[in-house]
Structure formats: structure tokens, C-alpha cells
Amino acid sequence: AxxxxxxxxxxxxxxxxxxxxxxxxxENGLRATALDGELEVFYQPQMDCRSGRLVGLExxxxxxxxxxxxxxxxxxIPMAEEIGIIADMDEWVLENVCRQHVRWEEVLxxxxxxxxxxxxxxxxxxxxxxxxxxxLQRHKVxxxxxxxxITESAGLTKAEATIRLLKELRRIGIGTAIDDFGxxxxxxxxxxxxxxxxxxxxxxxxxxxxxxxxxxxxxxxIVGMAHALGLKTVAEGVETEAELERLKQIGxxxxxxxxxxxxxxxxxxxxxxxxxxxx
Ligand code: C2E
Ligand code: CA
Ligand code: CA
Ligand code: CA
Numbered sequence: 001a002x003x004x005x006x007x008x009x010x011x012x013x014x015x016x017x018x019x020x021x022x023x024x025x026x027e028n029g030l031r032a033t034a035l036d037g038e039l040e041v042f043y044q045p046q047m048d049c050r051s052g053r054l055v056g057l058e059x060x061x062x063x064x065x066x067x068x069x070x071x072x073x074x075x076x077i078p079m080a081e082e083i084g085i086i087a088d089m090d091e092w093v094l095e096n097v098c099r100q101h102v103r104w105e106e107v108l109x110x111x112x113x114x115x116x117x118x119x120x121x122x123x124x125x126x127x128x129x130x131x132x133x134x135x136l137q138r139h140k141v142x143x144x145x146x147x148x149x150i151t152e153s154a155g156l157t158k159a160e161a162t163i164r165l166l167k168e169l170r171r172i173g174i175g176t177a178i179d180d181f182g183x184x185x186x187x188x189x190x191x192x193x194x195x196x197x198x199x200x201x202x203x204x205x206x207x208x209x210x211x212x213x214x215x216x217x218x219x220x221x222i223v224g225m226a227h228a229l230g231l232k233t234v235a236e237g238v239e240t241e242a243e244l245e246r247l248k249q250i251g252x253x254x255x256x257x258x259x260x261x262x263x264x265x266x267x268x269x270x271x272x273x274x275x276x277x278x279x
Contacts, residue, residue, distance in 0.1 A: 203237020
């Protein structure tokens with residue numbers, strides 16, 4: 001029935017959706033979107049590798065376009081950057097995450113640390129750490145409950161400014177994660193200079209970890225290096241028990257992926273968290 005509905009909706013969709021390229025339709029929609037209406041924050045759990053306990057959640061934003069349906073952040077984040085609304089969007093996400101954080105503590109009886117992706121363009125906005133600090137304070141969320149994820153390629157370009165930003169976030173007590181590690185171009189020695197608390201191993205290295213000796217060697221080296229520098233490691237994109245087993249052997253700290261849960265709307269994540277609590 002849902003499919004039928006979608007098809008019939010198509011039939012009566014305004015003419016412009018048929019003629020304008022997808023990109024333009026999306027960009028126009030993104031401009032007009034009241035952020036509260038069509039954007040939604042989904043959450044994916046991060047589990048302790050050994051104990052299987054919940055250690056945090058990553059916030060992943062989705063856009064439910066009225067005509068084109070669910071749009072991936074991979075498609076709309078670059079557009080939001082292009083048209084200059086990414087700062088508003090990131091702030092909207094942070095605001096939502098804080099509100100939800102309060103609710104989780106009520107529903108579950110314990111606080112859950114949340115990781116939020118920040119766009120590269122956001123990083124060098126003036127007073128960003130102070131703005132985040134005030135937001136946390138307004139919602140009475142402890143800074144240790146927030147982790148900011150920054151993509152390697154994005155984060156390490158303006159080196160001096162990024163070093164300062166990370167220091168400031170860490171001083172406030174906010175966690176900082178380097179995302180997609182291994183896919184950028186920065187030297188490993190750079191890690192020493194940047195004040196990260198967490199290293200997220202990109203999912204391309206996790207794929208087939210159990211039978212791919214090259215990936216195994218790489219993940220082993222990355223985890224060893226991260227630990228030597230005092231960083232916690234999170235493997236993303238864990239899909240099979242075999243991959244999880246290898247990560248346990250290697251000594252990775254936390255894992256995230258479809259093996260445990262897909263990213264889910266907050267209400268569904270609440271149910272998931274309630275279910276693992278009573279396990
Ligand atoms: P990311 O931060 O590297 O997020 C991981 C992506 O892998 C997510 O895609 C997630 O849904 C997906 N994933 C999770 N588990 C698995 C798995 O087991 N296997 C596979 N194949 N994939 C898995 P998603 O949600 O489409 O997000 C794409 C990217 O968009 C994110 O990459 C992040 O860089 C960006 N993004 C998401 N939400 C936001 C946001 O609110 N603000 C900003 N600035 N960027 C965001
Ligand atoms: Ca991320
Ligand atoms: Ca990632
Ligand atoms: Ca990514």
C-alpha cells in the first residue's frame with residue numbers, strides 16, 4: 001500500500017520535480033526546509049568490544065524529503081555546505097542531541113554519551129567551542145557526555161587552527177574523535193599534535209577482517225599506534241561476528257555497525273536500549 005501511495009504521489013507531483021535535476025530540487029528543498037520538519041537525527045549504538053556493553057551513540061542525520069523520500073547525509077551535507085546553511089544544520093543537530101540526551105537519562109535511568117559529526121566548514125567558526133559549551137550548559141548536559149567527530153581529511157587541513165580548536169574542546173571536557181581514520185592523507189605522526197581522545201577506524205579496513213591479511217595487519221598497526229598515543233579505538237562498519245572476533249583479538253576498544261544495530265530514530269533506539277539493558 002505504501003508503495004502504491006508513493007507511486008500515485010509521483011503521478012500528481014508538481015511538474016518541476018519531473019523536469020528539474022535532482023540536485024536542484026534537493027537544494028531548493030533544503031533552503032526552504034524548516035529544519036524541524038523534515039530533518040531527523042538517527043542514532044547508532046557503540047558497544048564495548050569485550051563486554052558488549054553500550055558505551056555511546058553516534059548521531060546520524062537524515063532528511064525526509066516530501067517527494068524524494070529519505071536522503072542520505074552523504075548527499076545533502078555537501079549541499080548544505082555549498083548553500084551556506086551547514087552551520088545552522090549542525091547547530092540544530094547539537095540542540096536535538098542535547099534534548100534527547102536529557103530524555104534518555106529519564107527513560108533509561110542513566111546518561112548515554114553521544115558522538116556528533118561536525119562539518120569541516122563548521123570547525124573554524126568563531127567561538128565554536130564556547131557556543132557548544134553554552135548549549136550543553138543550557139540543557140544541563142555534562143561536557144563528558146559529548147564527543148565531536150571530525151573527518152581526517154577535513155580536520156587536518158588548517159593545522160594550527162585545528163590544533164587550537166581541539167585543545168579548547170578537550171579543555172571544556174568534550175571528547176574528540178578522528179573519523180574515517182586511514183582514508184585521508186595525513187602523516188601518522190600528526191596524531192601526536194592533535195588532541196584527539198578517540199580514533200575511529202574506517203569501515204573499509206574492517207570489511208573482511210577475518211580473511212583479509214592486509215586489513216588485519218593495518219588494523220593491528222592502527223590500534224597499536226592509537227593505544228601508544230593514548231587514544232581509544234572505535235571500529236565502524238562491523239557487520240559480522242567474525243569481524244568482531246578479530247577486533248577482540250586485536251584489542252580494539254569499541255565497535256559500531258549493522259551487527260548490533262542500524263542507525264535508528266530516537267524512539268526506536270530507546271526501545272533497543274531498553275532491551276539490551278534487561279539482557
Ligand atoms: P560517518 O560519520 O563515517 O558515518 C558512518 C556511516 O556508515 C553512516 O552513514 C552509517 O549509517 C554507516 N554505517 C553504520 N554501520 C554500518 C555498517 O555496518 N556497514 C556499512 N556499510 N555502513 C554502516 P550515513 O548515516 O549515511 O552518514 C554518512 C556520513 O554523513 C557520515 O559518515 C558523516 O560523515 C556524515 N553525517 C551524518 N550525519 C551528520 C550530521 O549531522 N552533520 C554532519 N556534518 N555530517 C553528518
Ligand atoms: Ca562519524
Ligand atoms: Ca566514519
Ligand atoms: Ca565518513
